[in-house]
Amino acid sequence: MSKLYSYKPKKVLFIATRQIGDVLVTTPLISRARELWPDAEFHFLGYRGKLDMLKGNPDIAEIIETSDRPRLPEYLALFNRLFQRYDLAIVTQPSDRAYLYGLLAAFRRVGVLGGHPQGQTGIDNTDRKAERQNAWKKAICIHTINVDYFKQHVIVEKLRLLEVFYKNAQDLFSKQIVVTPPKEESLTPVIASQLLSPYVVVHPGPLTAYKRWPLSYWQILITWLVSQGWQVVLSASSAKQDLQLNQEILSLLDESTRQKVIDTAGKLSIPQAASLIRGALLYVGVDTSITHLAAACNTKTIALFGPTPPTNFGPWPNGFIGTEPYVLRARTQMNGYVTILQGPGECVPCRKAGCDDHPNSLSECLDLLEPAQVITAIEQALSKA
Known part of the structure; x- marks a missing residue:
């Protein structure tokens, strides 16, 4: 896939369907995406009760919550809300459901691919089962990044989802990388x-x-x-x-x-x-x-x-x-x-x-x-x- 240096999406959906810590570590990715696309509208999809790390985040225009185990009516409502509403979906977790949400929501997708490492010594070996599971995810994405549980920091993993939009991927890491905490609230x-x-x-x-x-x-x-x-x-x-x-x-x-x-x-x-x-x-x-x-x-x-x-x-x-x-x-x-x-x-x-x-x-x-x-x-x- 050729690099998309001049790509300017109007609406971007970030997807993180896991825990609150997994949401927090997407904030450097969001900040870098804002630098790339200052005029784009950013939305964020995640599990209900897990998105408080984004409260007051200046780059997110809308937060979309869903259950971790939605029933059919919720799926249908989410389908109507998301269907082809976005130019780009950024899938920050390797789960099947996150990718399906990305496929539903956007014309283009980038995403993180998981694996099944058996330990540190086998981390560089190709896992055939993971490759089979990841094949369809690769097929629907313009760019993917593999998880490395020992040699790649999770924040670097998220930032690398933007590599395809940079002429020089190292520019992603050539200036300060900052995690954005939620806007503070007064203590009781x-x-x-x-x-x-x-x-x-x-x-x-x-x-x-x-x-x-x-x-x-x-x-x-x-x-x-x-x-x-x-x-x-x-x-x-x-x-x-x-x-x-x-x-x-x-x-x-x-x-x-x-x-x-x-x-x-x-x-x-x-x-x-x-x-x-x-x-x-x-x-x-x-x-x-x-x-x-x-x-x-x-x-x-x-x-x-x-x-x-x-x-x-x-x-x-x-x-x-x-x-x-x-x-x-x-x-x-x-x-x-x-x-x-x-x-x-x-x-x-x-x-x-x-x-x-x-x-x-x-x-x-x-x-x-x-x-x-x-x-x-x-x-x-x-x-x-």
């Missing part, structure tokens, strides 16, 4: 009245159990933070397992430490979380979407990583120029305001769902990432101007 009066400066935001709850850090380690860390004279604000979603996790952590704290901790679990919208994090001295969290949000807010961020390769999904250090801010394996690595910590082991990162490769598995690399390593990283991050 109850929470705002409890905040004392300086405070540290701690977000212990990941989407899946294999990304958890041990409870006793949170106890040690929070006790140390309070001993430094800082208030600690516990953050979490309203999901039952996150609420329970925060309560379990609080139950381990002695009374004097507990008095210096605010639990905001389930009480903040995503834009309110952005407001909270922006005002923080520091953020400490596991491999989850709110950690990416902290980095996007330019707050000093300590990210605890286990099986996930930071080269693929490490929180982007805002303003970084280039294609890879991190190395695959390092006990501690800092770039800009972001510090990523990993546990020991030659298997790190494995990209499996924990050691037993299922959502409720333990991850030994996180069990061996001791609080002392985190405390040292905090001291180093705060000593850096």
